[in-house]
Amino acid sequence: MIKKVQLPLQTMNLVVGFMVWVIISSLIPFISEDITIPPERLAIVTAVPVVLGSILRIPLGYYANVFGARIIFLVSFILLLFPVFYISEASTMTDLIIGGLFLGIGGAVFSVGVTSLPKYYPKEKHGLVNGIYGAGNIGTAITTFSAPLIATQIGWSSTVKLYLILLLVFAALNFFFGDRHEAKVKTPIFEQIKGVYKNEKLWFFSLFYFITFGSFVAFTIYLPNFLVNNYGLAEVDAGMRTAGFIAIATFLRPVGGWLADKLQPLLLLMGTFLVYTIAAIILAFSPSIGLYTVGSLAIAVSAGIGNGVIFKLVPFYFNKQAGIVNGIVSMMGGLGGFFPPIMLSIIFSLTGQYSIGFMLLSQVALASFVLVVWMYYQDRLVLAAEVFNSTGQGILVTDVSGTIRTVNPAFTRLTGFEKEDVVGENPSIMKSGRQSKEFYKEMWQEIKEQGMWQGEIWNKKKDGVEYLQWLNISAVKDDTGEVVRYVGTFTDITEEYRNNKNTNSSFSK
Template sequence: MPKNRPKNRPIQALLLSTIAMAASFVIWNLFSPLAITFKELYRLNGFQASLLVAAPVLLGSVMRIPMGIYADRYGGRRVFSATMLFLIVPLLAASFASSYSVLLLCALFIGMGGSTFAISLTYVSRWFPPRKQGLVLGLAGLGNLGSAAASYGVPVLHAQMGLSATFRMLAIMIGAAAIGFWLLGKDLPNPASVKNFKQSMAVLRKKSTWLLSLFYFLTFGGFVAFSVYLPTLLKEQFALSATEAGFRTAVFVLLATLIRPLGGLWADRIGSRRVLAVVFSGFAIAAFLMTLSLERLSLFTTGCLIGAMFLGIGNGAVFKMVPEVSPQDTGAVTGIVGAAGGLGGFFPPMLLGFIHDASGSYVNGFVLLSVFTAVCFGFNAWTIRPAIEKGATRAA
């Protein structure tokens, strides 16, 4: 990191990256609050509607791996701006879509908005020293607020302007964000030796990479799954209006996102492993409460909010460890772990839709969530590499 850079440049990089990620996440999550609209418009069954909601999550997750590496290699400013500009194409195409298959294809490419997570964290991490990584990457994760904005704002925009105009307005928004980032953003000079894709992917040989991916599959995957599927679940299970379901989902996203920096800060001070032990215990309780309260909105809401709190803390704690796994390949590890988290948000909505279609209830889906949380708790307690914790222990 150059010593002569302006003192305010890291803060500027953090701020710009967070805003750009939030704008991209609005795009990434726009199909979730409109799921019921599309379900009625194209007469979809539960699985088809879930697939439409989950499709952006799939591409956004998988593409985090190359986008994190490209951000390391070519600089976050260039890669971030190009990705946001690309989103204009599927948005405009979706505004003219007249069939489910075309809309599904547009939804898949709109998923590129989710890949900006890896770009953002790779870009920001290079501006700050290791002792601040937990808090800083937690703050960068506030870009998840774009999901909350989509949950509440997209239904309002749709009600006022109609479906096609909603897509076009969002295309204008993301285009403006891309131009702003390009004009105001700066990159640190590239490191002396830049690894190719194959060399960067060598981090897959490390057990710690797979363990962090497992943990993020639950914490961020749970966050994404609830963000995209709660509007549908609340409308079908509790007969809420689209606006009310969107508002409740926005509260969930807001709580999970705002508390994320706290998870990173605690991980800086006491170590991520200890924080995650509390997270997995607490989320298991929340999942169990949600399982028992699928007929009572007040109790289900309580379980969701408790779950949001622990998921947010867990997200911050996991990414505190990412730069410590391989400091020279932060982009690669960020992309792989981020992809695992995104895939954790892809499968649950589809599984819940399938389970509900088959049994008429969501109970078994929440039971599976509780079991998977217990598995993560076990791995954290017995098999995580102590080396991951060295940096956090020294900082404590």
């Protein structure tokens, strides 16, 4: 029973964590009426919660494996009581920065669930499960939409205090319904980091999540104030539009995870980054509110699907180090939400427009698309190499002139010839001398006419022992129909031949 409630419980935990995480950015139009915040500092105040929310994801992902999700969520919600109360009593910009920094705990809990929940489900469901959990970032939409409405009635300070009740309720829920017997992994954190930091896929996934989740967080933080200042929208209207952006990205996250379970995840990421590139170019031209809405919604769709796909890939490639890798990747995503608003503010203060910032986003998205394409074909090459190296059949590959270019480990095991012995040589070095010239002439004539030949042939091992092969030779052609290489695959059937011979001799007697 307890195990069955972990997905809904941890998803709701994430909802609450993200609700708390964006309190300041959602209420900044109201807070700035009481606390003087210079325009050039506004982006810093709203982005500060992202800092700790990003950096803490590494230790929280690690300790979720060590202590279990129950303890980490419980402690996190108790710790959040202090910055939430402090912000509700804030009277200066410094108070907001200090309190906002520790609000980051709310965003950091993300790495807890993506580390814990896959333990309860088979691999083929990890994309959907992490997608459903990731949909907990709807918490940012709930606060962005509801906090301004409540603040118009009771003021922003009292609105912030309401979150204290929510945190206490969920601390209690985790105490009673969290899984006390979750499987633990206690490999030291530095040992885990040492095991993954040289893996290029870790840094590729970090870049991809930096863009997908980073843009989600950045737009969540930056849209309310941007829409008010640049398009003259009312505060509540801006909040509702931002909530719509968040809702679309959040709803599509489990869809992205589900699609990644069913389809090739890297192909989905290619489509994601192509849409990102086009959407960012649209936004770069400072369009009307209509076109700006289209561009923003395209970003929301890409962010949602991309986020779901990435956290299908992480446990697939890093099963044993999922905790630390989830922490690193999700940290980079959080930092992706910290830098863009500040960068956009700096660019705007220097140029008076946001175009350069959006063009930078389009170029990074395009570079990511290229990297995903490279990863896709690299995976295919690795798969081909694994098949080549692990098959039990001997394989040798020659060029069109018959010179051996490579052989597989099974070739060495069956013949005794090392790779260095045969590369650059002709397969004739293995001839036994039992077959006539006419035999080879007919064999190559058949290959020329039909593209392949198969049959029995006597050859010689490195130690001079003759053995019988079942050999298949295929001609490999390019797109123009020209033969570019020959591939021979064979098995040793000497024992089978001798057994049949002995059996036939017995019957003849």
